[in-house]
Amino acid sequence: MSDALEKAEAAAREAAVDTAAVQIALAAVELAKAAQAQAQAAPPQHQCEHQHKARRPAGEWIGIACAVCVGGVGVAFASLALAILGGTAAIVVLVLRGMWIDYRKGR
Structure with missing residues (x-):
């Protein structure tokens, strides 16, 4: 047993x-x-619902930089042209003022 x-x-x-x-x-x-x-059942936690725009390629950034540089040079030349125009206008005004003074004195 x-x-x-x-x-x-x-x-x-x-x-x-x-x-x-x-x-x-x-x-x-x-x-x-x-x-x-x-x-x-659960969606991933770090996904957002809005749509992300595609990133710009490097060539596009280089094109944008070149456009900004050309625009900057254009603005510089425009500023220089305005300065020359202002100086010329000042000289013309001074010459005309002198002529007006001479005319009024009878010279």
């Missing part, structure tokens, strides 16, 4: 170990299913 009891105890231990292993495996499968379902 002792031999049969030992065999029964060994079988019971083996069944208990197998049952625990099966329960752990089933719990792991359920956990994996839940994690997968949650990952599919």
Whole structure:
């Protein structure tokens, strides 16, 4: 009877170990299913809803820089032309003023 009891105890231990292993495996499968379902249901956190514009290529930036440089040179020449025009106008006004003064004095 002792031999049969030992065999029964060994079988019971083996069944208990197998049952625990099966329960752990089933719990792991359920956990994996839940994690997968949650990952599919929730959208990624760092995505925004608005549309991003495409970035400009390097060639376009170089073109913009060249246009700004040419525009700057144009503004510089326009400023120089206005300065020359202002100086010329001042000289003409002074000459006309001198002529007017001479005319009024009767020279």
